[in-house]
Amino acid sequence: MELATQLIAYGILMGLVFALIALGLSLIFGVMNIVNFAHGEFMMVGMYVAFIISSYFHLDPLISLPFAAAIGYLLGVVSYHFLIHHILRGPMVAQLFGTFGLMLFLRYLAMFIFTPDVRSIKQGILVGKTLSIGWLTIDVSKGVSGGLCLLSFALVYWIIHRTKLGRALRATSIDAEAARYMGIDTKKMNALAWGIGGATVALAGALLAHYYYITPTIGMLFTIIAFATVALGGFGSIVGAFLAGLMIGLIMVLSGQYVSELKFTFIYILYFLVVVFRPRGLFGW
Amino acid sequence: MRQVLKDIFSFEDRPRFERIGFVVFILIILVFPWMVHSAYGRVVMIKFLLFALFGLGWNLIGGYGGQVDLGQAKNVGFGAYATALMMFWWNTPFWVTVPIGMIVAAAESFGVAYPMFRLKGHYFAIATLCVALVWKELFVFWDWTGGARGVELTIRPTPDFTYMQFGSPIYYHYFIFLLFITQLLFMNWFRKSKLGYELQAVRDNEDAAASLGINVYRTKVITYTITGGLGAVGGSFMTVYYLYIDPDFVMPLDLSILIAMTVMVGGAGSLWGPIIGAAILIPLDMYLGAWLGAGKRLGIDFMVYAVIMMVIAAREPRGIWGIIERLRKKG
């Protein structure tokens, strides 16, 4: 019982982070039907932002959160204008390897600047503290990260579903041509989607950096998990990304407990089974 | 039968400049080992031919079929493991292991194709990626495959045509060239075959294809199966070329992506695309890696590589072949 609760708690906390990572990917896909291979690299950038703030400016890594989000936003918008906008018209294959190029570029740029060394954040209000509730032990940074993920999720959900801007974004995702006729600048909307996508995933990176190591090559792993998450939840579905993130976090922790060598296999097989029976994911349009 | 033979060997329907280019290309490859004395140059040539071979196979499903398959490495792995394990356990001659590897890969592809082709577009792409990763994890997990420790073959001291082991890369050069040209001729037949046309119809519009009496599902499954079998050939070659394989080496995600990428850069769905793509990406990658890879600052080679990729994706989504076609139409 104790073990199970503890594992579930870990699974949920991990899942919240996965969900936040997947959110941007889902949003970007929903709006312009493009899969971003560089998604994990955006996260990596967020991690390095936290690292720089903490190691060079000796500030608490929590302070880095808004910076990470801002830089992620900027990175998303810049990538959109310089690359994505130009590959949107191309076939799916061209899009895939365009973003793959972006991924390689960011990864090795980071290696160029920061060397391949493994880094981590050593000081911070949250770093390395644990909290015990009964027999439940939780790393404070993971708990707070989970909470902030939930908050960011709610915020993005609110923007998309309750504001005029969100309505315009959704209109763009449904029918970009018609949206243009409404006077919506769809290029701006696409850039916005990339911005939000970049901001959320960089934020997730900065949160993750509190308890995770940082290297330039970390992105790919999370990109693949994010792919599985998004495809499981249904591309473009925010709620789907959220629930699928939680599911994957739980499965990863639970299967790791019993057959750790194959824990990714379980995630992939789950994804496979789900999409075979529901080809557009659990909550896909 | 005569028609089939003619279709295999005839490039008559291609424009003259293509045929001339093709002959020049073949001649270059034939004399290459005698003209080029740089060992690395030869190695790069072999790797180019290997990836052109992979690309030709992948082009079937990814180019002509328009289904973005990001899991071709698993088939490479099946071929590599079939050859390696059979040689390791039973000392089976290479030429026996190749068809077996192809059959295993094709059978597996056939098996997973059934549920997989319920999916379309990105869902399909990610499913192929997942399936390949699952196989890789299983090959690491199992003991009978040698797990993560891989399979190592013993070196044979003299050139050996039963086990295809040679000390000199020149043998490997002609050996891979033979495999490559066989596959190219197969593709030459395929693109003109009924299945080839049906596949392109399915790629362009599934509903329309069905309305013309094409069994969309079956067409995709058959193609995917053939693609699987073709992928295994290169895997078998890798085993006897490197004499060591492990799952991280012969079935990683990077390999799947690189295969897909060579085709995309060259031009998916065209006969020459995969060859052109491999001719550009492989030398570029290997020379950049050799020149810049071990410098003081790390990563410059990949950054150059990445920028080239992005520029091609943005400027010419139909690949280099798209540029050539366009220039030809103009000129």
Place this chain on the structure above:
Amino acid sequence: MLLEVKNLVKEFGGVVANADISLGLERGKIFGLIGPNGAGKTTLFNCIAGYYKPTRGNIFFEGKDITGWPAHRVTKVGIARTFQSMKIMPNLTVEENVMVGAFCRISNRLVARRDAQEILKLLNLAEEANVLPTELPIATQKRIELARALATRPKLLMLDEIAAGLNPLEIKEIVQTLLRIKEERGLTLFLTEHVMEFIMTISEVVTVMAAGRKIAEGSPEEVAREEKVVEAYLGERYAKGKSD
């Protein structure tokens, strides 16, 4: 009877799109199917052509029960169709588009090509043979789709809103083409359309659907006179225009 539809029902998650439809198409005639938007005409087409599986009921073609057969099998027995929204294959040339249709009956590439060329000539498309269809105007693309369907050598040709978006002159042209190929190839035609100038002039028998049900059947004149039809579909103005 070439095609017989018996008590066909098609539901989508509880929503009834076709309720108890029965139809009979005689060989060599032209049949029209009209009805308001959302009456279930395209659904019926899709059921017959094998794109949807009927919930209940049967479809017979030349006495063979083809209920629930997949589209490609239905084509093989001799039913060809065109689509309401263009479904042309953009990366194949016009000739190749038609060739793929010919492959339905012919496996030899060279024979299939010859066949395709013949059909292109028949539809005055021979000059466009080696062009990519996306470079041609919509009206031409519609003819390519027609050619492609013909290449499968159908006995029954189903055309879904082939005249939509065409002006009266173009409609006249297509009527003539259709009549010509019908004679030459001994086809039976089954059409849905909103353009009354088209369907009422060409059809021998018209079936009217509304809200998933068949509400009338008969010659164009008979149908146009029926009150139910006027009320649900034609509206006063058309009925008046006709009676003038």
Place this chain on the structure above:
Amino acid sequence: MKASKRIFLFLFVSVLSILIVSPTLFAQVKEVKIGVILPLSGPLAPIGKSLKEGAELAADIVNNKYPELDISIAKWEGIPNLGGAKIKLIFADSRGDPGWGSEQAKRLIEDEKVVGLLGAYQSAVTKTASVEAERAGIPFINPDSTSPALSKRGFKWFWRVTPHETWFTKDLFDLLDGLTKGKAPGVKAVPKSKLEPLAVAAENTEWGAASLAEIEKFAKERGWKIAEGFKYPHTAADLTSETRKMIASKAPTFLFAPYVADAILFVKTMKEMKAKPRLIWGQDAGFVEADFYKTLGADVNGILTRDLFSAEMGKVKPVAGKLNEMYKKMTGYDFSGSSARDFVGVQVWAHVLNNAKSTSPEAIRKALNELHIPGKELVMPWKGVKFGSPFPNDTQQNELGSGVINQYQGYPDGKLHIIYPFEFATSKLIYPFPGWK
């Protein structure tokens, strides 16, 4: 000629010319080139970097005079018996990919005309790269791969300097047995029941799998129970369940075989979960990298790690201390097991070339097989370098090597103290593991 044709020809000609114009450097008389293949990009790049730095330091010492160092290579200016020829290391990036390893080996051998090779860290890469050396008849000295299989292939042109996994595992069990017998410095005999059973987590790579297999083998031989022994996917996104599993096994002794990223994650997760093992032992690799202790700071204190080197070695071996200072000046952090190994690799090359008095492969081969470098020449706590067959089926394997087991003490500004071999111990063992703050 039409424009189209020109383009087509241009394409092929340009591809051809790229292939032909490859790096061909003129051989210089006063230089001996040695090819070094290392994982300089990819996930193992951090380790590759320190291996490279170790090799570079050694080459520098061979090529220039360092009178303050009491080893023979420091007195040389180049290789004396080759007329003072300088050693030139030519690095090649393997990307951690066996294919690349093989291809770079070919390039180094034939195009760069190196007299021999050094590398390649990952056993998988060493396997394919050494095949090329074997085929070409060029010596391959391997200072840094520890898969036991490598030296059991009967290769004629392959020599391994470093001890392999079998050794290290033997060391581990010697330590455990020693603990129960009260041999460990500063700790009274610990009843076996306080150390048993063992829990083992190894990554699912060639190296991890070999480590786990060896541990299981020795545990059986020496009569130690294993409660939990498993492999896990390397560079996993999360290790909570694996750590949880170790804790749940209630084993007092935790053994790990991960690379650095996972090692960091394991320690962080154990801390978070308030694990209370009595002993934590790491199988080199991840646990000895600078990144490991720089990242974790005080959290590493009390962790044992199998290693080949310790900065504290200076207390036992003054040479090692001086070298460590030099290295620290160059890089900013301590000499580690990795950098020390490739340092020794270059050192062996220098001695061999000097003994061979020639760069011909046969002469080098002869010199290698007759080589005996005494222990005092080395930074390592070894008895020396001499190739033989220390374990069954081993060939051309250094039989005088040995490992050490170190303990992190007093970090962030602390030292890695040698605990085993007990006679070299530089500090008392902290036992049981003090836990995290």
Place this chain on the structure above:
Amino acid sequence: MLKVNQIKVHYGRIPALHEVSFEVKEGELVAMVGANGAGKSTTLKAIVGALRPVSGNIEFNGIDITGKNSAKIVRLGITYVPEARHIFGPLTVEENLLLGAFTLDSKHDIEERLDHVYQLFPKLNERRTQKGETLSGGEQQMLAIGRGLMSNPKLLMLDEPSLGLMPKLVTEMFKAISLLKEEGRTILLVEQNVREALELADRGYILQTGRTISSGQGTELLESEIVKKAFLGL
């Protein structure tokens, strides 16, 4: 109000419009007719900024809007109700309408427009919370027009509003258009239903292979030889 001056538009390398010139005056209903591929929709798309003319210029209320992006043009007061409706299917009717008012900023104005559209098309009011895709074809067309009216445009451009509608709805559609005309709205109408369109229109233009070849009063045009021969097949 709107002046189109010899615009030329290409799709890729294929020319779609050679030289199209016409004008729409305040309060007019102008119909544009022509065969398929004559460039009617292309012309409207060029006006709304979805396509960029290679040469020629478009002037709206004295402002040159050639090559400006749609967002700016819509703000200036031109809306385009596209062919085939382009409803936002997964969004509700009201959300669809609110998107039509994207360029309006004042809440009050939006409310007012919403009331107005609901008055004009009471059916939409009944279905305000329904998803757009669940509406029937006719209702969707109403929604598309209603959406176009939400920004209170100075010029409303309708592209084949009767396409794919059954005869009864076609009649209703033209009724609705004539209602808008009575309101005094300026409308540019593209139609395949040549007869009805020209009957309703103040003036008409005929497009052929990317050129304006004729113009005149609606009913006059209807009687002209060109129209009779080329479009009505008389």
